[in-house]
Amino acid sequence: MPVINVEELTDLDKAKMEVTQLKTEVKLERAKVSKCCEEISEYIQSGADEDPLVKGIPEEKNPFKEKGGCVIC
Amino acid sequence: MASQEESSQPSDTLTTLKTESETLKTKLEEERAKLHDVELHQVAEKIEALGQFVIKTRRTLKGHGNKVLCMDWCKDKRRIVSSSQDGKVIVWDAFTTNKEHAVTMPCTWVMACAYAPSGCAVACGGLDNKCSVYPLSLDKNENLAAKKKSVAMHTNYLSACCFTNSDMQILTSSGDGTCALWDVESGQMLQSFHGHAADVLCLDLAPSETGNTFVSGGCDKKACVWDMRTGQCIQSFETHESDINSVRYYPSGDAFASGSDDATCRLYDLRADREVAIYSKESIIFGASSVDFSFSGRLLFGGYNDYTINVWDVLKGTRMSILFGHENRVSTLRVSPDGTAFCSGSWDNTLRIWA
Numbered sequence: 161m162p163v164i165n166v167e168e169l170t171d172l173d174k175a176k177m178e179v180t181q182l183k184t185e186v187k188l189e190r191a192k193v194s195k196c197c198e199e200i201s202e203y204i205q206s207g208a209d210e211d212p213l214v215k216g217i218p219e220e221k222n223p224f225k226e227k228g229g230c231v232i233c
Numbered sequence: 234m235a236s237q238e239e240s241s242q243p244s245d246t247l248t249t250l251k252t253e254s255e256t257l258k259t260k261l262e263e264e265r266a267k268l269h270d271v272e273l274h275q276v277a278e279k280i281e282a283l284g285q286f287v288i289k290t291r292r293t294l295k296g297h298g299n300k301v302l303c304m305d306w307c308k309d310k311r312r313i314v315s316s317s318q319d320g321k322v323i324v325w326d327a328f329t330t331n332k333e334h335a336v337t338m339p340c341t342w343v344m345a346c347a348y349a350p351s352g353c354a355v356a357c358g359g360l361d362n363k364c365s366v367y368p369l370s371l372d373k374n375e376n377l378a379a380k381k382k383s384v385a386m387h388t389n390y391l392s393a394c395c396f397t398n399s400d401m402q403i404l405t406s407s408g409d410g411t412c413a414l415w416d417v418e419s420g421q422m423l424q425s426f427h428g429h430a431a432d433v434l435c436l437d438l439a440p441s442e443t444g445n446t447f448v449s450g451g452c453d454k455k456a457c458v459w460d461m462r463t464g465q466c467i468q469s470f471e472t473h474e475s476d477i478n479s480v481r482y483y484p485s486g487d488a489f490a491s492g493s494d495d496a497t498c499r500l501y502d503l504r505a506d507r508e509v510a511i512y513s514k515e516s517i518i519f520g521a522s523s524v525d526f527s528f529s530g531r532l533l534f535g536g537y538n539d540y541t542i543n544v545w546d547v548l549k550g551t552r553m554s555i556l557f558g559h560e561n562r563v564s565t566l567r568v569s570p571d572g573t574a575f576c577s578g579s580w581d582n583t584l585r586i587w588a
Contacts, residue, residue: 171247172250175254182258182261185469190265190268196487197273197505199487200530200547204529207531208531211528211529213575214528214529224291224586224588225291
């Protein structure tokens with residue numbers, strides 16, 4: 161696979177690469193923000209019930225709970 | 234990199250190219266703005282607010298002699314590897330707080346460490362400009378440093394490293410402005426990623442379902458998404474006002490969050506190709522050093538240079554909680570693989586497990 165040797169790039173090379181890169185980025189296919197946000201929302205909501213840090217887990221099931229008996233702080 | 238298809242005109246001077254760059258950047262913003270019809274928190278208005286919850290320190294891992302700079306979880310959800318300014322890399326059992334392995338690196342400021350997917354090795358590096366892999370031995374008396382394998386070589390410090398989906402390849406980012414993909418066995422560079430204009434400080438691999446991409450963030454305030462096979466930058470985002478210290482993919486792989494010295498965290502949606510949320514408060518003036526999502530993506534945890542951890546509601550953009558405990562900057566933060574806890578490392582030499 162081709163590998164770029166950064167040390168050998170001149171300022172002109174870098175400027176050309178930047179222009180080529182930007183031309184590619186301008187042409188990207190984009191989706192509407194409202195649609196993307198809806199999808200993020202749905203994804204989160206479908207997973208939120210299994211998210212231990214959101215719902216909390218009962219002490220007995222928490223592997224990091226304080227060990228019973230003497231607790232050394 | 235694709236060979237230049239357009240023929241080089243003699244008039245392709247630096248100045249004309251720079252002007253063309255600026256014009257293209259403006260056009261890029263215009264194209265993005267066309268689809269910007271709403272903000273994430275507006276879409277989230279109809280969602281129920283999260284109730285109050287309590288997260289507290291459950292374990293404190295003490296043992297490093299100096300600032301903790303990086304940490305990573307093992308896939309077994311209980312082991313952790315951490316690295317420090319004192320040159321030590323320690324593997325802990327987070328349930329018991331016992332130290333299972335310790336390695337002394339030949340350099341100080343070990344800024345990066347990562348656990349191999351198999352759980353049988355760790356990778357680390359920093360001011361030595363390298364990324365080395367240490368197989369973890371079951372024999373506690375064995376000298377781990379003897380089996381060390383040098384994999385990556387950069388021309389400046391190693392800022393982050395991460396195994397790809399197997400123990401066989403490692404992705405690295407460096408102060409030399411590049412990222413690279415390496416074959417662990419041979420130490421050969423498989424691909425290099427050039428596009429950042431300054432030090433690259435962080436990277437994160439896309440969740441395996443989303444394919445071969447990763448995101449990087451740097452001192453040039455840019456976050457770039459890369460195609461691992463071609464070395465091409467697919468998308469880039471430049472909305473932060475200072476260094477980007479941390480980038481983390483959202484669990485579905487369609488978005489990523491970033492934390493920056495500009496005291497904000499931001500969410501970028503890859504299909505909309507823009508920033509869709511900003512997590513900030515006037516009272517938060519110190520940089521965010523590290524970010525990670527809870528299992529479902531509902532919460533974003535941010536470790537900050539003011540010693541606190543802020544917990545953000547990703548959808549509504551509001552701060553849910555502020556966690557105190559560390560006595561110096563929080564430098565690294567990762568949620569465990571199953572989301573039951575998260576670990577933070579700090580310049581106060583300790584790591585804390587929160588649940």
